[in-house]
Amino acid sequence: MKNILVTGAVGQIGSELTMSLRERFGNDNVVAGGRKTKPSEKLLNSGPFEIVDCVDAQEIANVVKKHDIDTIYHLAAILSAVAEANPVLAWNVNINGLYNVLEVARDLKCAVFTPSSIGAFGPTTPLDNTPQDTIQRPNTMYGVTKVAGELLCDYYFKRFGVDTRGVRYPGIISNETLPGGGTTDYAVEIYYEAIKHKKYTCNLPAGTFLDMMYMPDAIKAGIDLMEADPTRLKHRNAFNVTAMSFDPEIIAAAIRKHIPEFTIDYDVDPVKKAIAETWPNSMDDSAARAEWGWEPEYDLETMTKDMIEVLSKKL
Numbered sequence: 001m002k003n004i005l006v007t008g009a010v011g012q013i014g015s016e017l018t019m020s021l022r023e024r025f026g027n028d029n030v031v032a033g034g035r036k037t038k039p040s041e042k043l044l045n046s047g048p049f050e051i052v053d054c055v056d057a058q059e060i061a062n063v064v065k066k067h068d069i070d071t072i073y074h075l076a077a078i079l080s081a082v083a084e085a086n087p088v089l090a091w092n093v094n095i096n097g098l099y100n101v102l103e104v105a106r107d108l109k110c111a112v113f114t115p116s117s118i119g120a121f122g123p124t125t126p127l128d129n130t131p132q133d134t135i136q137r138p139n140t141m142y143g144v145t146k147v148a149g150e151l152l153c154d155y156y157f158k159r160f161g162v163d164t165r166g167v168r169y170p171g172i173i174s175n176e177t178l179p180g181g182g183t184t185d186y187a188v189e190i191y192y193e194a195i196k197h198k199k200y201t202c203n204l205p206a207g208t209f210l211d212m213m214y215m216p217d218a219i220k221a222g223i224d225l226m227e228a229d230p231t232r233l234k235h236r237n238a239f240n241v242t243a244m245s246f247d248p249e250i251i252a253a254a255i256r257k258h259i260p261e262f263t264i265d266y267d268v269d270p271v272k273k274a275i276a277e278t279w280p281n282s283m284d285d286s287a288a289r290a291e292w293g294w295e296p297e298y299d300l301e302t303m304t305k306d307m308i309e310v311l312s313k314k315l
């Protein structure tokens with residue numbers, strides 16, 4: 001029987017992943033773990049909620065014991081732009097938080113899913129068709145914590161046999177919970193602004209290509225990897241996964257097919273621009289496809305259609 005804890009369950013990915021896991025494994029078997037932000041009514045009313053601050057190992061252990069947890073989806077993390085503004089906080093949450101989760105998992109025998117990111121690459125990485133195994137010398141605190149996290153998860157598997165697995169998520173586009181302080185956030189905001197104001201001022205310059213993915217695929221990636229046959233996994237932690245690659249002009253053109261008056265202009269954030277320049281233009285995700293059957297459902301066209309339908313009703 002599966003008993004799952006999701007840390008960061010109030011965040012962009014966690015809020016939707018928790019609901020999908022509840023549908024699949026039963027409401028009472030999926031504990032939403034959150035910290036400061038108020039959970040939505042939907043999250044609160046559909047299953048158990050616990051306060052879990054990952055920098056407090058005892059708090060994690062208490063919740064794991066109380067609910068007899070066997071699988072942790074560890075989504076609590078600081079995103080790239082916030083990490084550059086507050087590197088000490090990013091190290092504490094992204095590294096000490098992960099270490100605590102891994103230690104609890106080792107002690108109490110849990111499997112652990114940890115997202116890495118396109119941020120785990122850097123300026124010396126080949127940025128086109130970025131290989132699964134390649135140079136990783138990121139120059140951001142976010143990237144440093146993501147590479148260290150990948151290595152730490154590999155170590156806990158090799159040394160202690162903890163069933164650690166993970167993917168390198170690209171920018172995730174969603175319509176329920178806003179992302180908090182990432183470099184790829186523009187690709188979410190652009191849809192909200194297109195519907196509300198028919199125009200958007202973008203903080204990354206035209207020509208900035210980045211990997212992206214629609215939330216249903218991000219959730220599928222996490223669950224499919226955790227359900228995959230372990231004997232097939234050569235790269236346990238940090239599989240490249242992607243669904244599409246575009247720059248601001250291309251996503252704007254896709255939106256214009258539905259909202260012809262939509263316009264985009266630019267007010268570039270130098271910090272985000274510098275971060276984005278060191279991230280892949282497009283990743284090679286063939287290892288994920290070969291080792292656990294990864295295949296995204298949504299491309300830019302189908303995602304845009306769905307985003308506009310959902311957000312038009314919501315806003």
Ligand code: SER
Binds near residue numbers: 081119169181
């Ligand atoms: N979406 C994340 C960020 O922009 C990348 O993993 O920080």
